Amino acid sequence: MELDGRIAVITGAASGIGLALTERFLSEGMVVVMADIEQPVLERESARIADAGGRVLPVVCDVSDPDQVTGLRDAAVAAHGAVHLLCNNAGVANGQVNHRTKPATWQWVVGVNVLGVAYGVSAFVPLMLEQGEGHVVNTASEAGLTSSPVLGPYHATKYAVVGLSESLALELEGTGVGVSCLCPELVATRIFESSRNAPEALGFPPPPAVPIEQMAEFMGTVAMDPADLAADVAYAVRARRFWILTHQSTLGRVHDRNRRLEQGRNPKFGHGA
Ligand SMILES: NC(=O)c1ccc[n+]([C@@H]2O[C@H](COP(=O)([O-])OP(=O)(O)OC[C@H]3O[C@@H](n4cnc5c(N)ncnc54)[C@H](O)[C@@H]3O)[C@@H](O)[C@H]2O)c1
Secondary structure, three states: OOOOOOEEEEEOOOOHHHHHHHHHHHHOOOEEEEEEOOHHHHHHHHHHHHHOOOOEEEEEOOOOOHHHHHHHHHHHHHHHOOOOEEEEOOOOOOOOOHHHOOHHHHHHHHHHHHHHHHHHHHHHHHHHHHHOOEEEEEEOOHHHOOOOOOOHHHHHHHHHHHHHHHHHHHHHOOOOEEEEEEEOOOEOOOHHHHHHHOOHHHOOOOOOOOOHHHHHHHHHHHOEOHHHHHHHHHHHHHHOOOEEEOOHHHHHHHHHHHHHHHOOOOOOOOOOO
8 A cells, every 4th residue: 555645643653653654654755644642742752753843743542432532533543534544552451360350451451452443443444435535454462363361351352353354355345445463472562551541440450460671671671572463563564464464483372272272271371382
């Protein structure tokens, strides 16, 4: 897909992967509508980018609210007349195991990670179909392809994003609207501080599973640079590739999982099937 001069909408654009996608697509000549729930950071980052000459429009938006997502689409169309690329990227992680996760936590994580993507699809895909062209990138995760004994709700929601994305791609085949599913392994972002965006009224956040300082150090050493990931995403959008995987090791784990599935064997965590 041609990117130069086109309009992108990116959710979760104030931090981490969304911010790197914003900067990458700007460098490809796109205009970017930056959507995020964290207003002060969104204002700071969009002002920094605009000062450097980037054409951005910041829109405060909670993706778990369908009205705010249609409002985001309307703001993008009012400002630029079209939307060619939607990155449904906003997401949150929670360190709880399934059986210790409270209903309110489930509602928050499912609301952002699954419904946020679904509402983005409902709001923007009809517009892209009318235009006769467009592309949707849904940020899932490696955690949507293989499971671990932690992050239960995160796995559940990311598997849902993979399923939604696959069925969407099948539905949109031949329409001129493409779909990609982004499944990164660890990327150096603020994902382990997600509770900063949890709704206060619901009594969040639960304490993080590991100390933030320790996780920040870990992320800084082994995690991928979000700018490298953003380059992979730009390539995939251009080439209309569905799967965007960042690490070869993901395929090894998927292979092990599928082999156990085919053989009717129970799930196992770690290497080797
Ligand atoms: N960092 C990783 O290792 C990793 C790996 C795989 C997938 N992901 C996924 O990447 C996506 C981006 O996360 P990140 O790692 O950049 O984390 P991050 O915390 O740095 O950025 C997430 C952004 O989403 C925003 N956000 C949170 N709730 C929102 C809501 N309700 N509405 C709108 N915006 C909201 C936050 O304010 C933040 O700016 C998420 O979907 C995450 O699950 C991250």
